[in-house]
Amino acid sequence: MGDLFVLAEHRQGELREITFEMLSKAPEVAKELGGDVVTVLLGSGVDAFAEKLAAYSDKVLYVDDPLFADYNSDKYQKVLAELLKTHKPDVFMVGHTTQGVDMAPALAVELKLPMVTDVMDIHFSDGKLSPVRQYYSGKVNADFGFKGDPPYLLTIREASFEIVEGSKQGAIEKVESPLKEDLDYRRFIEYIEAEVGDVDITQSEILVAVGRGIREDKNMTLIEDLAKAIGADICGSRAATDAGWLPHDRQVGTSGRVVKPKLYIAIGISGAFQHLAGMKGAKTIVAINKDPDAPIFTEADYAIIDDLFKVVPKLTEKITELKG
Amino acid sequence: MKTFVCIKRVPDTSEAEVKVDATGKEVDSSRFSFDINDADNYAVEEAILIKEAKEGTVQVICLGPKDADVMIRMALAKGGDSAIRVEDPRIFAKDPLQVAKVLAATIKQEGDFDLVLTGCMSADNWNMAVGVALAEELGVPHAAMVNKVEVLDGKVKVNRELEGGLSEVLEVSLPAVLTIQTGINEPRYAPIRGIRAAQKKELKVLGLDDLGVAEDEVSEANSLIELMQMYVPELESKAEIIEGEPEEKAEIMAQKLVKGGLL
Numbered sequence: 001m002g003d004l005f006v007l008a009e010h011r012q013g014e015l016r017e018i019t020f021e022m023l024s025k026a027p028e029v030a031k032e033l034g035g036d037v038v039t040v041l042l043g044s045g046v047d048a049f050a051e052k053l054a055a056y057s058d059k060v061l062y063v064d065d066p067l068f069a070d071y072n073s074d075k076y077q078k079v080l081a082e083l084l085k086t087h088k089p090d091v092f093m094v095g096h097t098t099q100g101v102d103m104a105p106a107l108a109v110e111l112k113l114p115m116v117t118d119v120m121d122i123h124f125s126d127g128k129l130s131p132v133r134q135y136y137s138g139k140v141n142a143d144f145g146f147k148g149d150p151p152y153l154l155t156i157r158e159a160s161f162e163i164v165e166g167s168k169q170g171a172i173e174k175v176e177s178p179l180k181e182d183l184d185y186r187r188f189i190e191y192i193e194a195e196v197g198d199v200d201i202t203q204s205e206i207l208v209a210v211g212r213g214i215r216e217d218k219n220m221t222l223i224e225d226l227a228k229a230i231g232a233d234i235c236g237s238r239a240a241t242d243a244g245w246l247p248h249d250r251q252v253g254t255s256g257r258v259v260k261p262k263l264y265i266a267i268g269i270s271g272a273f274q275h276l277a278g279m280k281g282a283k284t285i286v287a288i289n290k291d292p293d294a295p296i297f298t299e300a301d302y303a304i305i306d307d308l309f310k311v312v313p314k315l316t317e318k319i320t321e322l323k324g
Numbered sequence: 325m326k327t328f329v330c331i332k333r334v335p336d337t338s339e340a341e342v343k344v345d346a347t348g349k350e351v352d353s354s355r356f357s358f359d360i361n362d363a364d365n366y367a368v369e370e371a372i373l374i375k376e377a378k379e380g381t382v383q384v385i386c387l388g389p390k391d392a393d394v395m396i397r398m399a400l401a402k403g404g405d406s407a408i409r410v411e412d413p414r415i416f417a418k419d420p421l422q423v424a425k426v427l428a429a430t431i432k433q434e435g436d437f438d439l440v441l442t443g444c445m446s447a448d449n450w451n452m453a454v455g456v457a458l459a460e461e462l463g464v465p466h467a468a469m470v471n472k473v474e475v476l477d478g479k480v481k482v483n484r485e486l487e488g489g490l491s492e493v494l495e496v497s498l499p500a501v502l503t504i505q506t507g508i509n510e511p512r513y514a515p516i517r518g519i520r521a522a523q524k525k526e527l528k529v530l531g532l533d534d535l536g537v538a539e540d541e542v543s544e545a546n547s548l549i550e551l552m553q554m555y556v557p558e559l560e561s562k563a564e565i566i567e568g569e570p571e572e573k574a575e576i577m578a579q580k581l582v583k584g585g586l587l
Binding site: 011016071073074096097098101102103104105106108109110112113114115116117118130133134135136137139140141142143144145146147148184185186187188189190191192193194195206212213230231238241242244248249251254255256257258262263270284286287290291293294295297298300301302303304305306307310311312314315317318319321322323 | 335337338339340341342344349351362420421424444447448449450451452453454455456457459460461465466467468469481483484485486487488489490491492493494495496497506507510547548549550551552553554555556557559560561562563564565566570571573574575577578579580581582583586587
C-alpha cells in the first residue's frame with residue numbers, strides 16, 4: 001500500500017506548528033493506508049530540521065539547497081511534482097496556510113491530483129479516505145470522498161490536530177534537487193515584519209474585541225466606552241480592520257495577532273476559525289452576538305445571545321455603577 | 325494593461341440560519357441575501373486602480389446565475405469596461421479545479437492579457453484554490469493573498485500577507501494571476517453616472533459550448549472528488565448562557581465581571 005507524505009513547513013529558521021499538527025495526525029492515517037509517514041522537507045541548511053522531523057516520521061526525504069533558502073511556491077511545485085511522480089504516495093498533506101494555498105492548487109492542476117482543501121478532520125469509511133471540510137461561515141460540514149487515482153492532495157487547516165510529541169526514529173534521506181537553476185519569473189525579495197502600533201494587544205490583560213456586527217465606524221463609541229469602563233484595550237476581527245474601524249495591528253487571528261488575555265469580550269464577532277485560532281487561549285471569554293449559531297459561542301465561557309446595540313451600552317452602564 | 329478580474333456572487337451567511345436541503349449535499353439558500361464576494365470586491369477595486377494609473381482595460385468575468393448581473397453591472401459602474409458571465413448547469417462549482425478550468429477557457433478565448441485578479445477566498449466555499457489553479461491552467465506565474473501591488477515594467481512587485489502580520493515581498497513576471505486579500509484598498513462606491521453608463525456596457529453570457537469546453541472536463545460526474553454529504557455539526561459549547569431581557573443580561577454579566585474578579 002501507499003505512503004502518506006507530509007510537507008514540512010518552515011519560515012525564518014523555524015519549523016511551523018502546522019508541520020507538527022499534521023505529523024501528529026499522520027500515524028493514524030498512515031496506518032489505515034498501510035504505509036509509512038514520510039516527511040518532505042525543502043530548505044537550505046536544514047540538517048537540524050531533518051533530525052527533529054525524524055522523531056515524527058518513518059522517513060524524512062529532504063532537499064538541502066541554497067535555492068530553497070526562502071519559500072517560493074513555483075520552486076516547491078517543481079520539486080514536489082518530481083517527488084510525487086517518483087514515490088507515488090497515496091496521500092500528500094500540505095498546510096492550508098499562506099505557503100500551502102499558494103502552491104497546492106497549482107500542483108493539483110499540474111499532476112491532475114484529486115484535491116480537497118481546508119481539511120479540518122480526516123475519517124476513513126469502509127477503508128476509504130474521507131476528509132471533512134466546512135462551508136458557509138463554518139456553519140455546515142461536508143464529508144468528501146475521492147474518485148480519481150492517488151496521490152490525494154489534502155490541505156490541512158491550522159490548529160485542527162493536537163500536537164503529540166514524536167517518538168519515532170525515522171530514516172533520513174537526502175535527495176538531489178531536480179531544480180538546477182533559479183527561476184526568473186518569481187523572485188523573493190524580503191520579509192516585512194508586522195508593524196507594532198501604540199498598543200501591543202498580545203500583552204493586554206483585558207481585551208474588548210469588535211467585529212462586523214458593529215456595522216459602522218460611528219458605532220465604535222459603544223466599544224470605546226465599554227473598554228474605558230473596564231480598562232481594556234480594543235482589538236477586532238479581520239472585518240473590523242479591513243473596514244478601517246481599527247488599525248491592522250489590532251487584528252486578532254491567524255493573519256493578525258494571537259492573544260491570551262485574562263478576559264476577552266467578543267462583540268458582534270461571528271468567529272471564523274481564523275479568528276478563533278487567535279483568541280481561544282484567553283482565560284475567560286464573553287461573547288455577545290445575536291446569532292445563536294455563531295461559532296464564537298463554541299469558545300465562549302459566557303454567551304449573551306442578543307442585539308449588541310441593546311446589551312453593550314447597558315453593560316457599560318452597569319459596570320460603571322458597580323465599580324462606583 | 326489588460327486586466328481580467330474574476331468575481332463571484334455569494335450568500336452572506338455570517339448571521340443567517342443555515343440548513344441542509346433535501347439533496348443532503350447543498351444548503352437551502354432561498355432566504356439568503358447575496359452580494360459580491362468580499363475579497364473579489366477588493367480585487368475589482370485594485371483592477372480599477374491599476375487601470376487609472378497605467379491605462380488599459382478591465383474585463384469582469386463571473387461564473388454564476390443571472391442574479392449576478394446586478395453585481396457585475398456594479399463592477400462596470402465603478403470602471404470595468406465589459407463583462408462575461410458564464411452560466412452552465414453542467415459545471416460542478418464545488419470543485420475549485422473545475423471552476424479554474426472554466427475561467428481559464430474564458431480568458432483564453434479573449435486573447436492575451438497582462439494581469440488576472442481574483443479574490444483570495446470565496447466566503448461560501450473557503451477553498452482559496454481557484455486563483456492559483458487558474459494560473460497553472462493559463463501557464464503563467466502567480467502570487468496568492470496579495471495585499472499590495474506595484475506595477476513595474478514587465479513585472480509586478482507584490483506583498484503577500486503571511487501569518488502573524490508578516491509580509492513577503494516578491495516580484496512576479498507578467499502576465500500573472502494575483503489573488504487579492506481583503507483590506508488591500510478601500511473599495512469605492514459606484515458613482516451614479518457610472519451606474520447609468522454601465523447599463524450600456526457589454527455583458528456577454530456564455531456556456532460551455534461557446535467556450536469549447538467539454539462537459540467531461542468540468543462536470544460533477546467527472547470531478548476527482550465527491551461531496552458525499554453536508555450536515556450541520558453539533559456546536560459544542562461549554563458557555564453559560566445568560567438569559568433575560570437585554571438589560572437583565574447586561575446586569576447579570578456586569579455582576580459576574582465585577583464581583584467575580586474578572587476585571
